[in-house]
Structures are given as structure tokens and as C-alpha cells.
Amino acid sequence: MTTPPQHDRPAGAVDGAEAVYAGLEREARVDRVAPLADAAAERPLTDAERADAVRVAETFLRSPEVTVGGFAKMLGVAPGTLRAVLAGRYRGDVDGILRRVRPTVNAWFRAKGAPERGGFVRGAVARKISTALRYVTARGGMGILYGASGIGKSFTLRSLVTIDYPTALYLEVSDDSRTTKNLYKSLAGKLRVRGVPTTASRAVLFSLLVERLSESRRMLVIDEADGLDLAAFNGLRQLHDQTGSPVVLAGRPNLERRIEATRRRDEIGASVAGRLILRMHLGETTEGSDGGPGEWICSVGEMAMMLKRYRVLFEAEAIRWLCSLAHLTAIRGAMEEGGLRLALNVAELAATAAGDRAVTVTLCRAALQLLRGAEGAAQLGDELRRTVRRAPGMAAVG
DSSP: OOOOOSSSSOOSOOTTHHHHTHHHHHHHHHTOSOOGGGSOTTSOOOHHHHHHHHHHHHHHTTSTTOOHHHHHHHHTSOHHHHHHHHTTOOOSOHHHHHHHHHHHHHHHHHHHHSOOTTSOOOOHHHHHHHHHHHHHHHHTOEEEEEOOTTSSHHHHHHHHHHHHOTTSEEEEOOTTSSSHHHHHHHHHHHTTOOSOOTTOOHHHHHHHHHHHHHHHOOOEEEETGGGSOHHHHHHHHHHHHHHOOOEEEEESTHHHHHHHHGGGOGGGOSOSGGGEEEEEETTTTSBOTTSSBOSOSSOHHHHHHHHGGGOSOBOHHHHHHHHHHHHHHHHHOOOSSOHHHHHHHHHHHHHHHHTTSOBOHHHHHHHHHHHHHHHHHHHHHHHHHHHGGGOSOGGGGO
């Protein structure tokens, strides 16, 4: 029997991480294997059933998104107990724990692939961000994600951290966390470090964070990072160097320029830019080479899923129109309130006006005019009429 990883952190560099557990995911989606917990729970497991449960657990733990501690928590046992079970050294109720493995893994994959009603939908931007998080976690490095406001960066990051990386620390930069010291204070609060004096120096806070993060190597996800002071970037670089914790910085397009500025400031110390293993521009492939729509912010089917939150019927053409609006405003970059956010604000206003009627394209156009003014709506009108015919995934709501 293979000994499981002896650490409570995502596995190291894994090539083709998704392929490692793709078979488990397929089984979970079609429920090919009946959960042992629901069948003959009183009888002892056979050797073949025990071996299968161990295989499933060990394969699942190879994913860079799963930790020993996280999986043990799902099963309701301590990490040490799970390690002992998989290594064949546990003297307690081994069968009771192994019975829960397959149902737990199945439930994890189903929850990952099936968003809640009207909730998080894994559209194009979400898929890019998910790929970036997997890569940075597997490599244990630093990476940046940047794109225009309104394409769903923050909502996607919060959702992915909650669903896929529950042990990660997510922090949205505000006026209270722009400087290095205040950033450290905010991270200490996220880690629930107790007994930190309000007058603690930056050096003391750094030592506390290094002690905590060195044990767990939890990923740090810093949103709105373009608002950080330049010195604070170096503070994050130092944390990464000392602890090995993966760090992901997300923000608007000027984030990359601010990171590059650390190369030219002697007082910053080592260049943060030189540490980056990933720079992902979330909008760079959105417009096609012919000037028309390339990769869309979301498909029509994904837009339909997001619109369920409003609990009214949207006509198919209205969904297609909203999908095109989200895409066009994102690639043109002409609006601070861009892309997905604008489309959903239009949808909410149109749904409110519709009452118990279906939301039509006419209502959506009127809502856009109220939000952006007649001139702003007219500027988009011609392009929307051309682009709406190309919206992908219409069959999903037909």
C-alpha cells in the first residue's frame, strides 16, 4: 500500500494535474460506483472494497487543490488518522472511514461542477482564473491576474477560494491594508493570530506570519492588489520567500505596471517582478483577430444560469443580447463599469420592470438607456445588433 503524502499542503509541481483524477471525476458525475456507506454498513468491507477506497483516496490527494487536512475534515477525522488509515496502521474503525471515502469524493466533484441556483458559474474568466490558481499552487510560486473592472474577477476569486481552496487566505485590499504593516495586520487577522499588540511592529508581525504560514503554506490571494504601496509588494515577496506559500495578486491592468516599478526602486529590495511565474491578462484573448468577438466572457447558457438569481423568465433573445452586452463592453474597455457587471445590472433593472412578465430585449434596451444614458446606449446599439448573432451556446437555452 502506498504511503500518502506526509504534509498538509497542496502537492508539489504536478504535470497534468487534472488528468490525475479525471477518472474519479467521471465516476462521480455518473455515479458508476454505489456509495458503500449506503449499502450493508454493518458488514465488514471486503479486501477489494478496502483497496478501492484507498486507491480513490490516494488518487484524490494527488490533486493540487486537495490537502490531507482538508480531505480529513471532509471525512470527519483528524489528518493523522487519515494518514494512518491509508498507511495500514490505524487500529480503530477503518471500515467506517473507508466507507465515507467514495461518497465524499463524489460529493466534492458534484459540488465543484454544479453551481448553486443563480450563483457562481464557471465561465471563460472563471476557467482562466481557475487554471492560474492551479498552476501557481502546484508550483508554489507567485503570479498575477489582471483585467478590466466588471468582468467578474473578485466574485470569481471569492467563489473559487470558497469552493476549491478553502484553506487559502483571501484578502481584498482597502485603505486599511495598503501599507506593508497594515497588510501584515490584515493577514494576521485572517489567520486569527491571537494576542497581537496593537502597537506591534512590522518585524513582529512578519515573524508571526512566517511562523504560521511555514506550518501550513496556505495560498495567499490578494485582490485589488493594484492599490498596494510598492513596498507592500516586497512585503509579500518576503513572506513568499520565507514560507513557500503560493501568492496570487489580482487587480486592474495597472497592476502589472506597478509590479514592474519595483525593478526601479532600490529601497524595495529584491525585484518582485523577477519572482513571478505567471502573468495572466484576463482580457487579452477576448477580441478576435478580425476585430470581432473572439473568446467570450460567458456563453449564452452560462448567462442563463446567472440570470436565475432574478427568479423571472428571460426570453432566449434577451439572454443572447445580455451575453453580447457583457462581451462587447469588456473588449472595448470603454466603461469603468464594464462587461459582466453592467450586463447583470441591466438584467436586474429589466427584471424589476418586468414584474410577472417575461424579460424581453426591449426591456433590456430600456434598462441600458436608464443606466448609461441615451447616448451611451446608442453607441453600443449597432455593434450589439451585429454581435448578438454570434453569441455562443444558444442551444443551451433554446
